[in-house]
Amino acid sequence: MRGLTKNVVSFLKAEDGPTAVEYAVMLALIVVVCIAAITTLGSNANSTFSFVGSSIKPTASS
Numbered sequence: 001m002r003g004l005t006k007n008v009v010s011f012l013k014a015e016d017g018p019t020a021v022e023y024a025v026m027l028a029l030i031v032v033v034c035i036a037a038i039t040t041l042g043s044n045a046n047s048t049f050s051f052v053g054s055s056i057k058p059t060a061s062s
Helices: 002-013 016-055
Strands: none
Touching: none
């Protein structure tokens, strides 16, 4: 029982766990920002291409 208690205390005092969690949170935030930026850029590009496409007159080829 003493060994189990000693292992639990050393696990709680270890600094590796919180560091890994902090890195995981930072990575998740970076991924969210990247997805939001890509979505916004894609939306803007889509509207730009739609505007240009509707502004161009089709050629009469018949």
